[in-house]
Amino acid sequence: MLERRKPITLEEAQAKLVALKLPQQVETIAISDANHRVLAEDALAAYDYPNFRRSGYDGYAIRDADDHDFPKNFHVVGEIQAGATFDGDLGENETARIMTGAFVPDNAAKVIMLEQTRSVPDQPDAVKIMVSQDRDNITPAGSEFKAGALLIAAGTELNPGGLSLLTAFGATEVNVYRQPRVAIVTTGTELLQSGDAPQPGKIFNSNGPLIANLVAESGAIVTETIQLIDDFELLQTNLERLKKTNDLIITDGGVSVGDFDYLATTARDSDQLLFNKLKMRPGSVTTAFVDDDTLIFALSGNPGACYTGFYLFTEPLLRRWVHQPSRSQKVSARLARVYPKTNGYDKVLRGVYQLVDGHYQVQLNGSDVSGALGNLQSTTCLFKIPHSHEPLPLHSEVETWLLPFK
Ligand SMILES: Nc1nc2c(c(=O)[nH]1)N[C@H]1C(S)=C(S)[C@@H](COP(=O)(O)OP(=O)(O)OC[C@H]3O[C@@H](n4cnc5c(N)ncnc54)[C@H](O)[C@@H]3O)O[C@H]1N2
Numbered sequence: 421m422l423e424r425r426k427p428i429t430l431e432e433a434q435a436k437l438v439a440l441k442l443p444q445q446v447e448t449i450a451i452s453d454a455n456h457r458v459l460a461e462d463a464l465a466a467y468d469y470p471n472f473r474r475s476g477y478d479g480y481a482i483r484d485a486d487d488h489d490f491p492k493n494f495h496v497v498g499e500i501q502a503g504a505t506f507d508g509d510l511g512e513n514e515t516a517r518i519m520t521g522a523f524v525p526d527n528a529a530k531v532i533m534l535e536q537t538r539s540v541p542d543q544p545d546a547v548k549i550m551v552s553q554d555r556d557n558i559t560p561a562g563s564e565f566k567a568g569a570l571l572i573a574a575g576t577e578l579n580p581g582g583l584s585l586l587t588a589f590g591a592t593e594v595n596v597y598r599q600p601r602v603a604i605v606t607t608g609t610e611l612l613q614s615g616d617a618p619q620p621g622k623i624f625n626s627n628g629p630l631i632a633n634l635v636a637e638s639g640a641i642v643t644e645t646i647q648l649i650d651d652f653e654l655l656q657t658n659l660e661r662l663k664k665t666n667d668l669i670i671t672d673g674g675v676s677v678g679d680f681d682y683l684a685t686t687a688r689d690s691d692q693l694l695f696n697k698l699k700m701r702p703g704s705v706t707t708a709f710v711d712d713d714t715l716i717f718a719l720s721g722n723p724g725a726c727y728t729g730f731y732l733f734t735e736p737l738l739r740r741w742v743h744q745p746s747r748s749q750k751v752s753a754r755l756a757r758v759y760p761k762t763n764g765y766d767k768v769l770r771g772v773y774q775l776v777d778g779h780y781q782v783q784l785n786g787s788d789v790s791g792a793l794g795n796l797q798s799t800t801c802l803f804k805i806p807h808s809h810e811p812l813p814l815h816s817e818v819e820t821w822l823l824p825f826k
């Protein structure tokens with residue numbers, strides 16, 4: 421007997437995923453491993469920055485009291501390299517040669533750039549300063565940050581610039597949200613592995629690497645990618661094993677109504693079935709369920725449907741896990757070419773977009789067939805054609821997701 425499924429819309433399915441409570445786990449990791457990780461607490465300045473008065477130029481430090489009647493000779497009482505300090509004070513008409521980034525003597529008021537000075541013949545301990553300068557060329561202590569100031573807010577995805585800022589305050593570790601651990605299970609007795617010889621009736625497992633790369637690019641950890649023949653016991657054993665050490669499992673294929681579509685049965689018997697039939701194409705069989713506290717996405721085996729389902733449902737959830745919005749940008753775009761087919765279901769098509777005079781324009785990118793994979797490399801967006809008896813007129817506004825990594 422063919423099991424009847426209750427179809428829901430794309431938006432209803434997305435809302436069910438948004439309603440799922442996700443764990444809030446924080447871990448401490450080395451700064452060197454933190455690029456693209458998401459900060460779990462505000463990072464604050466541990467002290468004033470810079471924490472000493474710094475020279476902005478190579479030159480000579482002088483007192484305010486001596487800043488007049490140029491040109492005149494100064495007695496050079498020391499040389500301050502970047503990294504060194506200067507003990508004591510400058511006296512009348514005394515100066516210290518100073519390097520960019522070096523500690524400025526406490527009673528110096530200005531650094532005169534080297535270009536404004538001349539050596540004094542036969543007097544190695546003297547320098548002639550030709551003119552004064554309007555600016556003091558000194559970066560005051562605490563001028564960029566006061567102790568306790570917010571450096572980077574919690575919830576920010578760290579990048580090389582942010583990590584350099586934390587490092588400037590001596591940080592070696594950082595508290596970030598834990599990334600979800602994701603196992604990928606591709607199913608199908610027809611699947612070959614890359615390196616196998618082509619065989620009649622068989623196809624290469626192209627969705628395995630597709631999903632693995634998409635998961636990794638979304639900021640999650642791929643723990644393993646396995647390939648199983650269609651076998652109910654084998655599937656159950658592997659799911660039981662993977663549930664123990666993963667937050668999420670993404671399966672692919674075997675979720676329709678065929679005799680070997682065992683994932684459909686597994687989903688139906690799970691602790692919480694979220695959805696197993698969508699009022700949309702491609703990917704009408706896209707399924708999500710929770711079993712033993714592990715979220716399982718069962719994506720369609722058809723490559724176009726697998727790709728679309730990942731971006732619509734899986735990617736936003738993986739991003740929410742690490743407190744980030746989806747990397748897809750939702751916009752309204754105008755149809756640049758009529759999509760001539762009419763359909764009883766909403767369609768989410770693989771497209772390409774252009775920005776013309778400030779408006780996004782979108783059109784189908786090659787094939788709309790669920791099993792097609794030739795357009796995945798060049799697809800830059802997904803867009804929705806709502807179900808209708810008439811084709812949408814040219815320039816109609818359509819919901820569009822501009823895809824990341826494009
Ligand atoms: N009687 C019905 N048949 C089908 C229905 C239906 O409603 N009634 N739905 C069709 C639709 S729509 C879709 S989509 C597919 C979904 O099927 P599954 O998700 O169960 O996937 P499979 O049947 O396992 O495979 C579909 C297709 O994709 C190829 N495939 C599978 N895995 C991979 C992989 N890792 N890499 C590349 N290609 C893969 C597979 O060989 C099939 O050609 O069901 C329709 N049938």
Ligand code: MOO
Nearest residue numbers: 702703704725790
């Ligand atoms: O669900 Mo299927 O609509 O052909 O991808």
